[in-house]
Amino acid sequence: MxxxxxxxxxxxxxxxxxxxxxxxxxxxxxxxxxxxxxxxxxxxxxxxxxxxxxxxxxxxxxxxxxxxxxxxxxxxPAVARMLEGVMAVAAEPGPDPVPSPRTRPPGPRDAALREARTCYDHLAGRLAVAMADALVAQGAVELGADGGAVTPAGEVFLRGLGVDLAASSSGRRVFCRPCLDWSERRPHIAGALGAALLATCLDRGWLRRTEGSRAVAVTPGGRLALRQAFGYGQACACGDP
Known part of the structure; x- marks a missing residue:
């Protein structure tokens, strides 16, 4: 206690x-x-x-x-979760003594960080939320309030992307759980599965790290691959029409 x-x-x-x-x-x-x-x-x-x-x-x-x-x-990872939670609370808009027609959205002001960033060892931002939404909509992943699971169809889909599910499910770490995105205010996928998804995107060259920043950039090849796999770029911003 x-x-x-x-x-x-x-x-x-x-x-x-x-x-x-x-x-x-x-x-x-x-x-x-x-x-x-x-x-x-x-x-x-x-x-x-x-x-x-x-x-x-x-x-x-x-x-x-x-x-x-x-x-x-x-x-x-527990320390990272604590910090992400503090960031989410800190980003909540407080009382504004001067009324303004414009309100600043929660989360980082940097557009690149809002689009895609690392959250310790998994992906966060618009891209991560879009991936979570797509996996749930496809029936590949089931997310609850405190945890999640990959369905049999999801195992086939994720292995097809190159995600190492065997390595992800080994060890004592939580396999899959929702993590409230502090800029989007909707969940992305954390846990061992979230880490494996980020590793796959980096290994396949779909994403590249930005030096000196938590932001990650979508590569031209990654833009196409992520659109095909998750619909990213059709229902969310990635610079494409």
Missing amino acids: VTTTALARTAALVGDPARAGMLAVLMDGRALTAAELARAAGVTPQTASGHLAQLTEAGLLTVARQGRHRYHRLAS
């Missing part, structure tokens, strides 16, 4: 702007050095080291050594 003290301690760690900036930049699943995280947070290396020590001690980060370098990454 989580104590209120532990809850407050975790919230305080995430609540510091510098630490929040470090955690946010690690949401794309990368492992970064203290110097890279210091630049991302806009603090000195000495200040970053203190913050990273606190986050590691609290179990929010893990550290791996490679040669003389130390790389920091999110400790688990």
